[in-house]
Structures are given as C-alpha cells and as structure tokens.
Amino acid sequence: MTPVQVITDESLSAPYVNDFCITFSTVNGSGSATANLTVLRALFKMGIPVSGRNIFPSNIKGLPTWFTIRVSEQGYLGRLEKDAVVVAMNQKTILEEADWLVNGGVLLYADHLDLPRMRDDIVLYPMPIKKISSELEIPRQIRTYVENMIYVGILAQVLEIDLSKVKEALAYHFKEKHSALDMNYGAVRAGFDWAAENLVKKDPYRVAPMNATEGYILADGNSAAALGSIYGGMQFSGWYPITPATSLPEALIEYLPLLRTDEETGKASYAIVQAEDELSAIGMTIGAGWGGLRAMTATSGPGLSLMAEYLGLAYYAEVPVVVWDVQRVGPSTGLPTRSAQGDLTFAHFMGHGDTQFIILIPGSVRECFEFGWRALDIAEEFQTPVIVMSDLDLGMNHWLSKPFEYPDEPIKRGKVLWEKDFEAIEERLNVLGKKWGRYLDIDGDGVPYRTVPGNRRIGSSYFARGTGHDDYAGYSEDPETWKRGLDRLSLKLETAKEVLPKPVDEKMEKAEIGIITSGSTYPAVEEARDLLAKKGIRTDYLRIRALPFTDEVPAFICNHEKTYVIETNRDGQLKQLLTLEFPDLARDLRKLSKIDGMPLSAAWITDQIVVKERD
Amino acid sequence: MTPVQVITDESLSAPYVNDFCITFSTVNGSGSATANLTVLRALFKMGIPVSGRNIFPSNIKGLPTWFTIRVSEQGYLGRLEKDAVVVAMNQKTILEEADWLVNGGVLLYADHLDLPRMRDDIVLYPMPIKKISSELEIPRQIRTYVENMIYVGILAQVLEIDLSKVKEALAYHFKEKHSALDMNYGAVRAGFDWAAENLVKKDPYRVAPMNATEGYILADGNSAAALGSIYGGMQFSGWYPITPATSLPEALIEYLPLLRTDEETGKASYAIVQAEDELSAIGMTIGAGWGGLRAMTATSGPGLSLMAEYLGLAYYAEVPVVVWDVQRVGPSTGLPTRSAQGDLTFAHFMGHGDTQFIILIPGSVRECFEFGWRALDIAEEFQTPVIVMSDLDLGMNHWLSKPFEYPDEPIKRGKVLWEKDFEAIEERLNVLGKKWGRYLDIDGDGVPYRTVPGNRRIGSSYFARGTGHDDYAGYSEDPETWKRGLDRLSLKLETAKEVLPKPVDEKMEKAEIGIITSGSTYPAVEEARDLLAKKGIRTDYLRIRALPFTDEVPAFICNHEKTYVIETNRDGQLKQLLTLEFPDLARDLRKLSKIDGMPLSAAWITDQIVVKERD
Amino acid sequence: MGNFSRDTKTNAIGLTREDYRGAPSTLCKGCGHNAIAAQIIAACYALNISPEDVVKFSGIGCSSKCPTYFLSRSFGFNGLHGRMPSLATGALFADTSLIGIGLSGDGDSASIGMGQFKHVCRRNLPLVYIIANNGVYGLTKGQFSPTAEKNLELKRQGKNPYLPVDICMEAMAANATFVARAFAGDPKQLRELIKAALNHNGTAVIDVISPCVTFHNLDQSIHSYAWGKKHERQIHEISFIPDREEIVIDEFEEGTVKEIELHDGTSILIKKIGGDYDPTNRFQAFIMLEDAEINNLLLTGLIYLDTKQEPMYESFNLPDAALNRLPNEKLRPADETLEMVNSWML
C-alpha cells in the first residue's frame, strides 16, 4: 500500500467546505452509476446544492467513464474544469485523472491499480477495495457492482458525508428491495469503517450540512420534459431510440401509466409506439397530430436530419407536432455521448423550400417541464411544428432545481372544430356568403380553423396534402394561390410570436456589456457573470427561449455597447441567427462559442471575456 | 367557322417582327411536345434567338399544359408575362388563354372547341384541325399526335416561319424514321396550305430570318449538366427519379454509352445505378466517392431533405461527392413541376451539427456544362460535398446558348495517394518523424491526403467513420481532437474559396444601384436592366456563382448605395445569406423575391424596382 | 349529392353512389388505378359504409393521387413518398373506430417505402393497404419500379437487371394477416377482396396489378392488361358475405365451398377452382406464390388470411371513446399528483 502523502503547503490545508468538484473515474458497465448517484443524493439530502454530470463513452462496457459532482454552497451548477477529489477505479486513465486535479487535490484510488509516477502536490489515498470486499458476503455475480459502494463509504469518511443520508439515498434507489439495500449499505459501512480506522486525513476538503436544498428536487431534463408533456396532455409519440434522447420517451413509458390511466376505466389516454426509424417516428407523430392528438417525439441530430422532409410537410400542411431535439455533438454521428448546441441553424432552416419553425429552448430542467406542456399548446394553437432544443447536458444530467410547477394555463387546443363548433362556424360564414375552408384565414391572424378525422359532420372533412392547395384544401398549381398560402404561413408565425416564451433577462447595475445565451449554458454563464463582476466586468444577461425572436432581443442588444453570444458549437449559430434577424446590431455582437463536447465552464467564459475586454 | 375578326386600331397593325411570345396551350399527354419543339427549332434555324418554356402540371395526361416560345431579336431569354400569339388546343383553358394575350394579340384555336365570348381586341383564327386531319392518311392510334403538326403548319403560314426550317427541325427529331418524318411534315404542309388559302392575316406578328443563332445551340440545363459531368469524368451515380431532376441522370444514361465507352475494349468507364430511394442514392454515391470514383447524383427538394444525414457524414468524413439540386417549388411536395430557388438556406445549413457546404449556382446552360466538370474537380480537390443548385426553369427548359466549351483545365483529382504516391509521402514524412494519417493536415491548408480502397500498400488503409476521429482516423472522443478536426474543416473551406467560380459582374456607366442575383434569374435580370436603363435607372449587376462568398461580393455591395437581391423564393434566401456574412452591408440590401412557381419576368423586376426607386 | 338526374338508388344507409364519388380523375384514361378507385367506391357503397367513417391515406405517385378520386366526403391525407404507413398509424390511433384505406404504388411501397410497408404489416395495424402495382414509376414517367421483371426493357432506362420484388411474398414474410392479389382487369374479384379487407381486423394487403397504359402496357410485359388477361389464374372464386346468417351452402357446392369467418360476424366465402387451396395455411401460401412465379402466372385471390393475430390497437389498452375526443380533464393529471411527482425527483 502506498503511504498517504503529507502535503506541507499551508494554503492547501485551509479547509474547503462545500465548494469543489468530485469526479468518479470508473469503467462503464461496472455498475458504478448507482454508487455515484448515491453520493450525489446523499449530498443533496445534506442540504448542499449539487449537480451531477456523466461523461461517458459511446459504448456499453469496459471504457473509461466519469461522473462529476459539483458541490457548491452558492448553488452554481455549471461544470468545473478541475477536480478537487477524484475516486479512481480505472487503471487506464489514472494518470489522466491526476492531471485534472487541482493543486492539493485528492486522489482516492483502488489499491489493486498500478499507481504510476504521480505529481507530488496531491494527496493520495489508496483504497483496499478488494480486501474489504473479500470480507463481505456478496454473491459472486454482483460483487463488482456492490464493491463500488465501498468507495462511497470511504469517501463519506474522507469528506464527512452524513452516513444516514447515504442510507436514505440507497433506500430511495432500492425501494422495496430491502436485502439489496442492506447488502449495499453494508459495503458502504465497511468502507466507511475501514477509512475511519486506517486513513489519516491530509486534505482540506469536506462537506457540511446546509439548508439549501429544502423544497428542491434533483432531476434530469429528459424526465422533466416527459413529465411536462404528460401534464401537457400528450397523447401520442412515435419514437426511435437515439442517445441522448432515448431517456425522454423511456420516461414517458415509465410515467404515463402512473399518471394517465383513467381511474374509472383503467384505460390509457395515450399511445406510445416504438417506430422502425425516425422517418416513421415522425410520420406516425405527424399522423397523430393531424388526427387531433397531442403529438410529440424526441430525437437527436441524426434523427432530426432524417425528419427534415416530414417536418416540411407538417409546416406546409399545418400539422401540430412537437419534436424534442436533445442535441449531441455533430455533424454526423459525431460524439453521440457528448453535448452541444449545434443543430440550431439546421433546425431553423430545416427542409427544402421556404420553411420556418417555432423553436423553444429550455434552459433548466424546470423549463423542460414547462416547455413540455407549453410546446404542445403552441403547436396546436398555431397548427405547426414546434422544435424544442435541449441537449445532452441538460437532458441526461442531474440538476438541482425548484420543483416542477403545475401549468398555470388551461390546455389550449387551438382552433379545432368538432361537430357543434363546425355547425356554428358554418352558420357564421354562411351569413357572409362564405364556406368553411381548412386553410381559410377567417380571423386574419394567419391561423385557419381545422377539423380532424372522426368529425362526422358532412362537409367538415378535407384532403390534406403537401402539394399546393387553396383555402379549401383543393389541389392547386395556381401561382397566386401558392404565393398567398406561403405568405399566410409567415403571418401565422408573426402571430405566434406573441405567445412564445419571452427571453429572461438579468441586469447588473452599471453593466456595460451584455451576454446573450440560450439553453444549457445558463448555469455556466450565471456563474461567469459573478466571476466577471469580481474582476470589475459587469454584465447584463439575456437568455433566449424562443425563435422567432421577440422584440426584447434587439432592445437588449441596442442597450449594450457589446454583447457576447455564448454557445456550444463551432459556428456561433445563435449569433448567426441574431445577425440575420438584426443585421444592424450585428456589429455589437461577439461570438463566444466552443465545440468540444463538454459543457462550457464559467472559468472558460470568464477567461475569454476578460482577455477580449482587456485587449 | 367563326369569321376572322378585323382589328381596326392602327397601332396594332404595325408589324411586330421577331419580338414577341407564342404560347401553345394543349392537354398534356396529347403529344404536342414534338410539335411545339419543332416550331422552336425551326425559329432557331431561321437564325432568330428563341427560348422555350414548358409550364406543365404534375400529372401525366389530360390536364392543361403550356409551352411558351419567346422570340427575341435582342436575344432576351427571360419569361414574358403576356402572349402575343396563342395556339389554343384545350377547351378548358381557352378563356384563360385569351386573358393572357396582349392587346391585339392572336388566338389560333382548333375550331372544334367551343369558343366562349371573347374580348374583341384580339385576332381570332379558327383552325379546322379535324377537317384537315381527316383528309390525311394517318393511322388511327397516332392521329391525335400528328394532328398537332397541322397547327404548326398554320402557324408557319401566319407568322411566316420558313417551312424548310420546319422540315429540318422534324428531320432532327425523327432522325432515321423517314416515314414518320414524311407523315408529320405532310400534316404541317396541309396546315400551311390550308392557311394560305383560307386565312386572311389580320395581325401584326411575324418572324423574319436573322443571323443570330449561328454557332449557337439550344439546350436544357439538365442535359448540359449531365454532359459537363461526363466531360468531367464522372464515373458513378446512384440516383432516384424526381421531377425536375430526373432528366439529368436520364441524360447520363443516354450520353454515357456514346461518349465513355472505351474504343479498344468496348467497356464502360462508369456505372449508373437507379437506387431504391434518395437515402440509398446518396449512400451509393458517397460510397463511390469514398472509393475513389468521381461521384455525383441529382435530386430535387424532397430528395435533398432525405440526403441531409448522409451529406453530414460526407462533410465530416471528408468524402468528395457532387449533388445537383434541381430546385422545384417547396416546402414539401409543393409544386413539383414549377420552378423556384427555395432550397438555398437549407442546403447551406444542411444536416445537424456545424456543417458548411460548397455551393455552386450555374446561371445558364453553358454554366451547367461547366459546373458539371468543375464541381467534380472541386469535390475531389477539397474532399467535400459540392451542392450545385439549378432549378426547373434552367434544368428542363430550352435555352439558346453558345456551344459548350471543352474544359480548359485538366481533371483534378486532389490529394489522392496511390501506392507510389503513398510511398513517396511516407518517406517525406519519415524524415520529419511523422506518419501519414488520413486526416493529417500536412500542407497546412486544411486539406489532408487521402487513400482509397484498392490501394494495396500496407499502411495506406484507414477506417472511415462519422464518429469523432483523430488525424489518423482513429476513433476519438477527445474534446481537443474534436475541436481541432472541426476547425480544420473550416480552414479547408477557406482554402477552397480560392478556386470557386468568382461572381460575374456587369457594369453600366453611372450606375447607382446594384443588383445581385444568382442562377436562372439571370436572363430576366439582364433584360430588366435594359428596361430600367431606358427609364433612367442605371444598374450594376453581380451574379453569384458560388458559396462561400468570395471577396468580390462585399466589394460590390460596398460600391453601391443600394443593392437589390433578386431571387425566386419567399424569404429572400440569398439575401439572408448575404446578411449573415456581411451584416455591416445588410442595410444596403433590398429583398426582391417572389415565389409563385413561375420564373421571374423582366417586367416584374422592372416594375418593382421602379416603384421602389420612385417612392 | 343533390343531382337527381344521376343515379338515385340508395344503399341501406340512404346514400347514393354519388355520395361515394371523389373528384374527377386526372389519371390517364384506362389507367388501372381508376379501376381501383371505382371498386373502392363500389365496395363501400355495397357495405353501407358511411364515408365519414373512412380515412384515406397515400404516398406519392399516380396511384397515390387516387384517393382524391373516391370518397370525397372522407378525411384523407396525401403524404410523402413511401411514408404512408407511418402517417396512417398515427392518424388511426386518433380514432380507432375509423376505417383506414391506404393507397400506394409499387414504387411508393416496394422501393422507397419498403421499410414502412414491412413494419406496418408486422404491427398488424387495421388498414386496407392497397398497392397499385404497375411495375413502373408512372408519375415520374416510366422508370423501373422494383416489381418490374428482370430483363424488362423500358424506353429511356434500358434493361432491368434485377429480380423483382413480389409484394405478396413480402407481405407474407412480414407476417401480414391478410394477403391478396388482384388484377385491375378483373373488377369483380377486386371488389370482393376490398370488401373482405374492409372487414379484416388488421393490415390487409392487396397487391393489385394495375397497368400503366402510358408507360408500361406492352403485351409481353407482366404488368400489362394483355398479359394479365392471358395469365390470370384465380386461386378461387371469392365472395364477401356481410352477414353470415345468410350463408347457405347447398349440397351441390359442398366440399367445393369454404367459409372463413372474420372478426365481426362477416365471412368470406371461397369456392374452389381446380386444386384445393387453404388460405389460412402459410406453407401453402408460400408454395403457391413460388409456384406462380416459376410458372409465370398472375395468381389472384385471397392468398393468406390469419384472423387470430390481434390487431395493433389491442396491446394499447385504449379507451372506448376515440382518443382525439378525450376532454382536457382526461389529458392533464390533477394538481395534487404533481407533488408526488416532485417527490420522485431525486
């Protein structure tokens, strides 16, 4: 066993409480996820703000994988680039791990790993995992899984994590499976006890109970989106598995039976169909939307590319449908298990011909829930596709959040006409000597009235198509008719602007520069603004939540001499769209974007802005 | 028989020679195409500049269809909105036809059609087609086809079209089929003779021989593109039928055996495969491009949408491939037989993630030929997809043109390494202590060296993929590696700019305003500039032929107070991309776009600019 | 409707044939697809199906234009090339009491749409899935479709080098529960098959050889009228019986007539022609199809029927009312539940 090194540098021994980053380095498929989540949950239960990020390879077993917990007294949720504490369980990456440690950081490692020559400014704690494990009664086939709990125990001892909270976390995980709970907690306890007896603490990191998570939840964006959709009355989803979107439909499958089974009849108010591919998934979903169901699907880049043709049809034939694009790194298959915001311009211009899509961009798990229901409302109100752009970071990671909020507006179905409504509108139009037409703009807002199959009233039916059609859905190649139809679609999107989520802004007194961002970069930016302020750079901030842009956006840019547009892609796509829409303001915009698959860190943002501002 | 009306208005009887528009209104599937083309060719052979446009429905038989010939002494090729002469063979549309006639225009109509009440400012010539036909010996099953030749004869008489040229045109069409030629010419003659005897000319329109087409050809853009590609050494195409692209691969199928069969061995130097859909067409074509074949395909909007995922792969895995997008009206199935320039922004941002495509935009059939070979060179030189954006108007219509020009540059295969080359580069790198890597940027221009399957040299192979990879094509999820890779792709496109076709500009003395356009709007714009000049509005003109934009573009905009961007779509897509690239100049750009399926006319452009300039 | 100079006869629900019509066809005169439209009209009229109870779907092609030409009073959606089945799947879930009729082409279903075609069969979505099969792409003017026979020569395309897709064989392989072949030149049988299909509780594939008179009707080609007339072999005489009470098999017919009951009390009556053929036997179906292929026959009739396989809806626990008519209260869980949900979030 390598002896624990003694760090002499004074600064390092000053205690760091509740403000650092722990990374677990393991091999995927080894069952470490439960252990890591248990630590996350225990910290949460101690009342300390935390967030958990999974950095995993695109394979199933045997490759390096990392789980990072940010512990942050102040409640910052963004990624930190350096670790304070690393739990190293993977021989292959142990050197790398050490590289990412801060000066004075801690490396806990399984002592059966070969320890290569190490930097000498860190604290090393070898952990006799195998030995401890051998003293426990664990069935052979689950031994490696349960062994992970030993490091949980050791870590708890080192960082002073409350064991009772660890137990609560395990109880949450194993639910009714008491024997599993006991066995796992036994392993935690064994690790904890071993460390108490054998390990001399030489590092300055620890946690201490707080009261900052009460009333909060820990959730991932995909579950939030699924739940929001369920509360939004979603009824149909055709879907096809793809990382990192899969867990969204899988959450639907999990939660729908619990929440949307009719109490009296025991019947489902929804249907979820796993399709044979994305072309079919979107086809089914659009079919359902056309049929009058609240319809949605979720996919990621490659799937979205495959949906381009069908979404063009939905745009032109005016079919409500919601598509969640949980973005990963592209182009092409790219980095399927890494995060990016690189689909924005594609989604905006998707499909041949003149198209335009309503895009919503949630920036937190809570907003994922909210946009879950809101997107369905907007799609039906405006009879058009709504693309909701989330990403892997937001969708698959664990975020501290205020609880989901019950929708504060009733379900909006838009201008759907059932038999009675149809009769009424027929009468209304009759007076004007007119007839109802599926694409007739009766209200002058670009939004026509629609009927759906099953409406048995004669005259309410129509034949939908992606080919040219007139106000009455009749086939038409007439030039004027075509032009009028497309112009109405533009008008409709103009009308829609009014109900789209407005951007969120936060001001700082005497701020001179602005920051615009969207989606999952929010926490890093929030933190960066504080860091910048400390350096004397005061910033205002606008988070865009929908496209087409509403008037608050140009106003914000106007009010600042310079505005940084911060995003996770190569080409600065949000900035591109802002430029396109507000060219007169473009000279005041600064691109600040990066695409390497990792969520942006506050440190990077701060550095970049500082350098640019000091230039 | 309705008597020929006498027009008294003097102005109308002043002769119009070689400057008007003839439209044939028929029923599709009735075999009128041959007759109409015969007129077009005869006029061409008389030395008169002509162009022919087909305005046809998206069905096979029985619906109204129009063929318009513009006869233009000055050589204008754009669409005219009004007809001078109409040959009406379709009962259903005869009233409509009359509406499009200019004051004093001529309506020739088959006298078995019911003539509704007509405006009285036009000349009517009933044609006893059935009667004349009954006197000819024509087999029953082809009678309706041959009958069309009768109106050719009558029209020839009315407009003074040279009968010997009509015969030459027929001879071209029927080639060795002498009896068909005789029978058809017989019908022409019969019509001609009947008119000579029975028809009193009351209208001012006629044609007169000129010498303006010598050395010229009449061609459609799709054939030109196919031939250009053949001269560019195209070797493989996977394709799938879609209007209006189909005639491009079909021209390949027609011409390749004639031009690319090895004289000695009788073997083909190419392979064309009709795929099962566009996903497969592009897959095959990309496979071939990767395999070291000069590979291309052609499609239209819906097909392009389906190709988005695969083109993203080609962009990222750096596979040379050329895609001709012969645009029709979208979104969705739209108007499949009408023309537009509506796929530009989609093509530019196609596919999820950060992508960027080289786009070429030919503006004439001659350029279709040129870009046919050039696109293949550029794709291979830069190992990237090249999208060539044509449209229905350019691709399927008949255009007067200078002859195709033999490529003035040798075939460029780019940095392909065969066994010997590979050895050489290995040695070169050896000296530097390096190894060849598929994605290694040896020359610092962003363009790596590639090998292709069949290279038997050990070490020359690599495993291509759409997932993250390093310089050596090894699988990689490393953040820095990803970022570097994408940045190199940007650099590569920068490098490519140098060889992309520069915009074409034409200046007018003392011009104050600029016009930017691209593709098939060229002839209308050319003519509009003359019209505008006559009204005192002098314009400079820039035709964009490639994206990314080269430096000439901003320079042009800078040099004009105001620049109209003229295009055939709703959203002003070229203007959007210009705005994005040159936001500082955007305030000087004016959107002038229209999407109704019809090619723009010089009159419309002129009116729009006059109104705007006079405001 | 209202035009009383036309046929005024009505069916049991008081509708005239006129009520089942569509817009005037813009297909070529003589196109097989027109015959299909006519027989759909006839079948729906005869079965007293209210047009409001039908939803039509199609992809892209001449065949896919066809739904415009029948049942104007029904809802319909002319979707994307090759993607009709997915559209129908989603839409039919909205109201499973609706009868879905999908009309597609051989290009639409056997080429670009192969995947969706196969997968909808596998799911057994209740849908009358008619493929108007002419061996050619009509709407794009005469390229080979995947059902074109090997070595077929077409004007601009040269010679077809590949073996044809057999749509019935594909449906069989995909476990379709109703597989039939018909010939547009044999309207009576087509009509009976459509009637049976309309009452089948699952995907009913009807491969209709439907000649393209404009691009592909040469006598020697297997998708032409002439070839069909000459080579058609009905495997049986089929009639659909709306009410099985009515079936009386007289002595004379015994042994030569077979009744197959459908899920809803209706039946198919099958009269032997020549050999004994049991359409509920998969082995026989495969052999029959292979045999027809080898012997160059246009085999028509009900090739396979499985009434036991449950329809797609079955496993979804759907309510009796149409999903698309559920009131908002049924769609949004109650306020109270959210607290519980939040408590799960850890």
Place this chain on the structure above:
Amino acid sequence: MGNFSRDTKTNAIGLTREDYRGAPSTLCKGCGHNAIAAQIIAACYALNISPEDVVKFSGIGCSSKCPTYFLSRSFGFNGLHGRMPSLATGALFADTSLIGIGLSGDGDSASIGMGQFKHVCRRNLPLVYIIANNGVYGLTKGQFSPTAEKNLELKRQGKNPYLPVDICMEAMAANATFVARAFAGDPKQLRELIKAALNHNGTAVIDVISPCVTFHNLDQSIHSYAWGKKHERQIHEISFIPDREEIVIDEFEEGTVKEIELHDGTSILIKKIGGDYDPTNRFQAFIMLEDAEINNLLLTGLIYLDTKQEPMYESFNLPDAALNRLPNEKLRPADETLEMVNSWML
C-alpha cells in the same frame, strides 16, 4: 506484425493471424459479436485472403462497431445507421476485385435499414452481409429490435406486441442468392459459412444469432446463448473446400454428402444430418424456415444457395481494371467529340 513473441505460424500467403487482427474490442466480454469478429479473422486467414483485398462496411450499433475489431489492414467505413448496403454498393464499384464484408445488426438491418437490406439482396451485389442478430438494440441500451419475439419482456420497454422479423425469410423473399443462419455459440459452423460466403459471387446473407449478454441474455429468450445451445438444429454439417480437386467422397459417405460448386472452382460440402435438405431448392427453404418458426428451433446452416443468378456487376460492362484506377484520359472524352455533342443540342 513484427511481434515475434506471438503466434508466428503463417498461412499460404505468409501472413500470421496477427495480420488479420483488428483493434482491441470495446464490446462487452462475452458479446456474440466478438465471436463473429473472431471467425471472420479465422476464415480470412484460412482462405489466405490478403487483408488489402477486403473492404469492411457497417452501419451503427454495437455490431456495426465490430469491423474495427478485425482486419485492421483493410479499408473500412463505419457509415450511418441502416445505410450500410448503399455505402458498400458505391464503394465496391470502385474496385470490383475487392471483397466486401458488411457487418450490421438486427436493428440496423431489419429496422431502419430494412429497405436497403432488401434492395441490396435483390441486386445481388457481391457482399458478405453478416447480420449480428441479438433481438435488441445493444448500443442504445436494450430496446426491442424487430427480430425480438412477440411477448418478450424487456426491462424498461415492457412487452413486445409484434411478430418478429425473420431475417432469413426476408432475404429469401428478396431473392438473395446465399442465405444462411448461424449461431455465435457455434463458431465452427459460422466459420465455414463465412468461408463459403467469401467465395459466393453475390450477396451472401448470414443471420448470426449473436447474444447480447448485457441487455438480453435471459435463458428463455430466443436470442440467448442458453436458448441457442438448447434449440440449435444444424440442417447439415457444412464445410467449405477451397480447392475442389481435393474433394474425395468416400464410399461410406456416399448419399449423405453433397457438393455444391461455387463460381470460382471452390465448393461447399454438405453432409446430411437427419432429413434430406437441398439448399438450392427455394420451396424447401421456405418450408424449412416456416417449420423452424413453428417448432421453435434455431435452425442453422446454409438455407439457400443460388449460384446461377448473375452478380450485380455483370450488367455494367465494367473494364477489367478497377474503375478507380482509370487514368484521366479514360475519363474525359476527347476534344473532338464535343463538337459532335454540341451539334446534338437542338
């Protein structure tokens, strides 16, 4: 290479097994796909195929990652999900002397890739097309694939309501000329089948039941090792004979051994097990597959072989030299010809 402490035995072209290896597998230990990689290596080594003569293709999935793990010295392309066949088609035209090996999954080929799978079979592109069939989506963590049996239950997905796609049946329906099924737990037969496939002049589909030990290996599921071991029935004992001169069928074996000659002078030797099975008979193939389905058997062996159907390249009149090696002179028609072309333009 060069590492002489390893296996130094060489084959007839002087290569060691090492020369056929790929990168270390990142698949799960025990994954059936690893067995497939191993047998591809073994077959290529045994047949003295130079790795430089092979090109590898795949789609997306655990199975599609597999080509990284064999034949590092070959070119390869890991393409898009479901689109391997088209990629292979284009690439192989570049040099038809190359041997194409495509490796795909059941999701990759029977779900999203159904269309391309069927159409490449129909075209008879010379390609060894291996489908590593585990009844599940491995890489996306355990959803149903279309080959999953009806009523199968999976952790997060519930119960599979649909009938499974039978890959061999699909290949048969698509007129594939070489259709085999193997089991990753039976490496010897798999190897012989791969050898035969490598010498087949057309598309050779091998449906390999290849268990996913991580998400889908419960004993009762038909894609598990346990089930396979228990239910496997070899339809014959198969061996590939590189040089048919060598075949000596001794008296003892007569009547129980059959030789099928391949296009290149190699042969497949088939030894009867139990019944008489003729893999060149399509009728028998269909019946055998149906039978296996009904009787719950994992049927393995060469199910169908047609050596007469011409390979795809045949109708393209290709030169002897690889297309991708044609010099520029052969690609651009001479200057003079353009005048003629221009004269056509009217």
